[in-house]
Amino acid sequence: MDETLRKDIHNSGVPALCRACEARHRGVCGALNVEQLVLLNKHSVRKKVEPGDELVAEEQDISNYANVISGVVKLTKMLPDGRQQIVGLQFAPDFLGRPFSKASKHSAEAATEVELCAFSKSLIDRMIADSPDLEHKLLEQTLNELDEARDWMLTLGRKTAAEKVASFLHLIAVHIDPEAQDADGPISFDLPLTRADIADYLGLTIETVSRQLTKLRKDGVIQIESNRHVTVPDVLRLEERASL
Amino acid sequence: MDETLRKDIHNSGVPALCRACEARHRGVCGALNVEQLVLLNKHSVRKKVEPGDELVAEEQDISNYANVISGVVKLTKMLPDGRQQIVGLQFAPDFLGRPFSKASKHSAEAATEVELCAFSKSLIDRMIADSPDLEHKLLEQTLNELDEARDWMLTLGRKTAAEKVASFLHLIAVHIDPEAQDADGPISFDLPLTRADIADYLGLTIETVSRQLTKLRKDGVIQIESNRHVTVPDVLRLEERASL
DNA sequence: CCCTTGATTTGACCACGATCAAGGAAAAGG
DNA sequence: CCTTTTCCTTGATCGTGGTCAAATCAAGGG
Numbered sequence: 001m002d003e004t005l006r007k008d009i010h011n012s013g014v015p016a017l018c019r020a021c022e023a024r025h026r027g028v029c030g031a032l033n034v035e036q037l038v039l040l041n042k043h044s045v046r047k048k049v050e051p052g053d054e055l056v057a058e059e060q061d062i063s064n065y066a067n068v069i070s071g072v073v074k075l076t077k078m079l080p081d082g083r084q085q086i087v088g089l090q091f092a093p094d095f096l097g098r099p100f101s102k103a104s105k106h107s108a109e110a111a112t113e114v115e116l117c118a119f120s121k122s123l124i125d126r127m128i129a130d131s132p133d134l135e136h137k138l139l140e141q142t143l144n145e146l147d148e149a150r151d152w153m154l155t156l157g158r159k160t161a162a163e164k165v166a167s168f169l170h171l172i173a174v175h176i177d178p179e180a181q182d183a184d185g186p187i188s189f190d191l192p193l194t195r196a197d198i199a200d201y202l203g204l205t206i207e208t209v210s211r212q213l214t215k216l217r218k219d220g221v222i223q224i225e226s227n228r229h230v231t232v233p234d235v236l237r238l239e240e241r242a243s244l
Numbered sequence: 245m246d247e248t249l250r251k252d253i254h255n256s257g258v259p260a261l262c263r264a265c266e267a268r269h270r271g272v273c274g275a276l277n278v279e280q281l282v283l284l285n286k287h288s289v290r291k292k293v294e295p296g297d298e299l300v301a302e303e304q305d306i307s308n309y310a311n312v313i314s315g316v317v318k319l320t321k322m323l324p325d326g327r328q329q330i331v332g333l334q335f336a337p338d339f340l341g342r343p344f345s346k347a348s349k350h351s352a353e354a355a356t357e358v359e360l361c362a363f364s365k366s367l368i369d370r371m372i373a374d375s376p377d378l379e380h381k382l383l384e385q386t387l388n389e390l391d392e393a394r395d396w397m398l399t400l401g402r403k404t405a406a407e408k409v410a411s412f413l414h415l416i417a418v419h420i421d422p423e424a425q426d427a428d429g430p431i432s433f434d435l436p437l438t439r440a441d442i443a444d445y446l447g448l449t450i451e452t453v454s455r456q457l458t459k460l461r462k463d464g465v466i467q468i469e470s471n472r473h474v475t476v477p478d479v480l481r482l483e484e485r486a487s488l
Numbered sequence: 489c490c491c492t493t494g495a496t497t498t499g500a501c502c503a504c505g506a507t508c509a510a511g512g513a514a515a516a517g518g
Numbered sequence: 519c520c521t522t523t524t525c526c527t528t529g530a531t532c533g534t535g536g537t538c539a540a541a542t543c544a545a546g547g548g
Contacts, residue, residue: 077398079487085401087394098391100384105391132376139383140344146386147342147349149393150321150331156400157447158327161535195496203401208535210497226544227496243323405505439526452505454527471514471526 015041023067023117027093028141031133040127044119055096055108055116062104064118065097071114072192076200077106086201088149089192091175095141097121099128112192156203159243164202165212166241169222173232180235188231216241259285267311267361271337272385275377284371288363299340299352299360306348308362309341315358316436320444321350330445332393333436335419339385341365343372356436400447403487408446409456410485413466417476424479432475460485 013034014024018041023029029037046069049055055073056062068090075088087106090096096116098104128135155167173180176189191198195206202209216222221238223231232238257278258268262285267273273281290313293299299317300306312334319332331350334340340360342348372379399411417424420433435442439450446453460466465482467475476482 075394077394079398079402081487083402085398087397098387100387106394132379135376135379135383139379139386142383142386142390143342143344146390146393149390149397150319150350153331153393153397153400154321154323154329156397157329158323205536206496207498207537211535214497243325438524449506450526451507451528455505458527 013038017041017046017117021067021069021117022093023069023095025093027067028095028134028137029067031131031137032127036127036131040119040123043123044117047116047118049110049114049116051110051112053110053114055110056104058105058107059103060107061102062098063121065095065099065121065124066116066118068092068094068096069115069117072111073108073114074111074193074197074201075106075108084200085203086197088145089175089201095138097124099125099138111197161202161204161208162212162215162241163243164204165198165209166216166221166238167244168198168202169216169230169232170235170238170242170244173235173238182235184234184236186231186233187235188229191228191230257282261285261290261361265311265313265361266337267313267339269337271311272339272378272381273311275375275381276371280371280375280378284363284367287367288361291360291362293354293358293360295354295356297354297358299354300348302349302351303347304351305346306342307365309339309343309365309368310360310362312336312338312340313359313361315354315356317352317358318355318437318441318445319350319352328444329447330441332389333419333445339382341368343369343382355441405446405448405452406456406459406485407487408448409442409453410460410465410482411488412442412446413460413474413476414479414482414486414488417479417482424476427479430475430477431479432473435472435474 014037018024018029018037021027021029024037029040032040047066055066058076058078070092073090073094073096074086075090076084076086078084089111090108096108128138155164159167172191173187173189177187180187193201195209198204199206199209213222213224217224221232221234221241223233225231258281262268262273262281265271265273268281273284276284291310299310302320302322314336317334317338317340318330319334320328320330322328333355334352340352372382399408403411416435417431417433421427421431424431437445439453442448443450443453457466457468461468465476465478465485467477469475
C-alpha cells in the first residue's frame with residue numbers, strides 16, 4: 001500500500017516516455033531529478049534508425065548526445081587505407097557521446113535497428129556542470145567501458161582466431177542475457193552483427209570468422225539457424241573455447 | 245608584482261612536496277583546494293619502486309591509489325595459460341587506481357624506475373564524494389584513457405607488425421615530448437620498455453619486434469644506441485610507417 | 489516462379505609472423 | 519678483470535590466418 005503510494009508520488013511529473021525507459025533505471029537518466037527529467041524530455045527526441053545508418057562520423061563535430069533505447073550501436077575507427085576496426089559496442093541503456101570534446105574520435109553506426117533518445121549536447125553539458133550525480137553516473141559508465149575496452153585488447157592482441165570468435169559469442173550472450181553468466185541451461189540469441197562486422201570487431205577476415213563458426217558448430221559448442229540465430233547448449237564449454 | 249604576490253598567496257599553505265608536483269598542475273590534484281591538498285598530503289607517502297615491481301595484482305583488492313610522479317607504469321592482463329597483454333601505459337602525472345570497484349581488473353607494474361605519491365583509497369573516495377571538481381577531473385582522465393585504449397585497439401586489430409612497432413615508437417615519442425607531435429626537427433628519447441614489454445604491448449613476439457626495429461633502423465627511419473636510446477630524424481616518416 | 493542481389497560458406501594457395509635454435513652484446517656481480 | 523645472467527639479434531622453418539576465387543544460400547522484386 002504505502003509502497004505503491006510512494007511509487008506514484010515518485011513518478012508524478014515524470015514524463016510518460018521516461019517511465020518505462022531503461023535509461024532512467026539503469027542509465028544516466030537515473031541520476032536526474034524529476035525537474036531535470038522534464039527539462040531534458042522537452043528537448044529530446046526519439047528516433048529509430050536502420051542498420052548501417054551513421055550516427056556520428058569520425059572527426060565530426062558533435063551536436064547531439066543520445067541514449068540507446070534498443071538495438072546495438074557499433075563504434076568504429078578506420079585507417080587511411082580503409083582497414084576498419086570496431087572499438088566498442090553500445091547496448092541499451094548506454095549513453096552515446098563524448099563529453100568535453102568537440103569532435104568525436106570514432107564513428108558510430110547502427111549495427112541493428114536502433115531506437116535512440118537524442119538530446120542537444122549543450123543542454124547535457126550544462127546539466128553535467130551543475131549535477132554531480134549525473135557526472136558520477138557518467139564516470140561510472142566510462143570506467144566500465146574502459147574496463148571492457150581493456151579486456152578486449154587482451155582478446156585482440158593475444159587470442160587465436162578460434163578463441164576470438166568464441167569470446168565474441170560469449171560477450172554477446174552475456175550482454176543479451178546478463179543471467180547467462182553463470183546459467184547452466186542452454187541460452188540462445190540473435191547475433192546483432194553481420195559476419196563482416198564480427199570480423200571488424202575481432203581483427204579478422206570474414207572468411208576466418210565463418211570457418212571458426214563452422215568449427216564451433218561441428219564440434220557441437222553452438223547451433224546456428226539461418227545465419228543469425230545462435231543457441232549455446234553449454235556456456236561453460238563456450239567459455240573454455242574462449243580461454244576465459 | 246601583483247602577479248607574484250597573488251601566486252604567493254595562492255601557494256601559501258600548499259604542502260612543499262605538492263608545489264613542484266606535476267599532479268598538482270596537470271593531474272587530479274589540480275582539482276583540490278589548499279585545505280584538501282593539506283589533508284591529502286598528510287595521508288600520502290612518496291615511494292620509489294624498481295622496474296618489475298608489482299604495484300597492484302590482478303583481481304587483488306585495492307587499498308591504495310597513487311599519482312605517477314615520474315617513470316612509466318604498465319597495466320597488464322593475463323590469460324589463464326600465461327599469455328600476457330599490456331593494456332595501458334601510465335605516465336606522469338596520471339592517476340593510478342580504479343574508483344568505485346573493490347578489485348582491480350588488471351595488474352600494474354613498474355616498467356621503469358617509478359616515483360609514486362600514494363594515498364589511501366578510502367580518503368580519496370570520500371573526497372570524490374564531496375568534491376565535484378575532483379570527480380570531473382577523474383572523468384576527464386578516464387575519457388582520455390578510453391580514447392587511447394580505443395586508438396590502440398585499431399593498432400592491435402588491424403595493423404601489421406611493421407606498423408605496430410612504428411606506432412609504438414610514435415606513441416612514446418609523443419608522450420615523452422608532447423611537442424614532438426608536429427615538430428620537424430629530430431627528436432630522441434629512451435625507450436621505457438624492454439623488447440619483451442614492447443611485444444606484450446603490441447601483441448607480437450620479441451623476435452618480431454626486434455626484426456622490425458632493425459628494419460626501421462636500416463631504412464634510416466630511426467637510430468638506436470645501446471638498445472634503449474632512440475633518435476627519430478623525421479617524425480613524419482615515422483608516422484607514415486605507422487599508417488597514422 | 490525466376491532472377492537479382494547480397495551475405496555466407498568453402499576451397500586452394502600463400503605470406504606474415506610465430507616458433508625453435510643459436511649466437512652476440514650489455515649489464516650485474518664477484 | 520672475468521663470469522654469469524639477462525637482453526637482444528639473427529637465421530631457419532612452420533603454421534595460422536589472409537587472399538583470391540567460386541559455390542551456395544537467403545531474401546526481395548518483377
